[in-house]
Amino acid sequence: RIYKPGDAQTYVIRAMEDIVMGITASTPVSERKIITSLVLPAELETLGQSSFRSEEALTNLVMNCPFLKSITYCQFTRDINLRHVELNLPNVVSIDSNWAFFNVPLTETDASTWDLSSVTNVGIQTFAADDQSQMREYSAGRLELPALVSVDKQAFQGCLAFGEIQIGTACKTLSRIVESAFDGASVTNLVVGSTSALSVDENAFRNVNNK
Numbered sequence: 001r002i003y004k005p006g007d008a009q010t011y012v013i014r015a016m017e018d019i020v021m022g023i024t025a026s027t028p029v030s031e032r033k034i035i036t037s038l039v040l041p042a043e044l045e046t047l048g049q050s051s052f053r054s055e056e057a058l059t060n061l062v063m064n065c066p067f068l069k070s071i072t073y074c075q076f077t078r079d080i081n082l083r084h085v086e087l088n089l090p091n092v093v094s095i096d097s098n099w100a101f102f103n104v105p106l107t108e109t110d111a112s113t114w115d116l117s118s119v120t121n122v123g124i125q126t127f128a129a130d131d132q133s134q135m136r137e138y139s140a141g142r143l144e145l146p147a148l149v150s151v152d153k154q155a156f157q158g159c160l161a162f163g164e165i166q167i168g169t170a171c172k173t174l175s176r177i178v179e180s181a182f183d184g185a186s187v188t189n190l191v192v193g194s195t196s197a198l199s200v201d202e203n204a205f206r207n208v209n210n211k
Contacts, residue, residue, distance in 0.1 A: 015046040049073040112141040146170035169193035
């Protein structure tokens with residue numbers, strides 16, 4: 001909600017456009033480390049692409065957004081100090097675009113408290129990491145995606161954040177684990193719900209390193 005000085009009216013934020021505060025090559029250095037904590041409004045229905053990407057000062061994110069339906073392209077990618085994340089997104093159906101939480105360390109996060117109960121698809125490199133220096137020897141707990149039907153390639157590649165991942169346990173229609181989906185990830189337990197013949201692509205579990 002926004003309160004304007006001298007105006008008694010309250011304005012509710014329901015949509016945020018692309019690159020609201022996201023960093024681009026043209027962003028002045030003075031504006032690159034402004035946000036340290038972010039609580040998105042509960043009334044939010046739409047969040048644009050790259051909204052808060054490369055926010056190097058951001059350490060805390062709270063998304064209690066029951067009306068939001070999707071997580072889109074690069075929304076928090078390369079927020080390299082984003083350690084505490086709360087996600088209460090019961091109606092998000094798809095994390096369908098690339099790199100939504102790419103290289104986000106999550107080192108002060110308990111993923112078992114997240115609500116992603118309606119998510120059916122996880123996009124390319126959604127939780128992937130190529131910089132693991134801040135993630136080692138840490139587990140953000142159990143990630144549950146009970147309605148998951150499809151997972152894009154490299155979705156969890158190099159991810160060290162989650163000790164346990166449960167996918168498709170409610171819908172039980174997951175039929176394929178795609179190329180390099182968990183390549184290089186560190187997971188102690190992976191639970192897959194599927195009543196059909198499960199197809200596993202090449203390198204889906206290459207270099208998986210159990211903690």
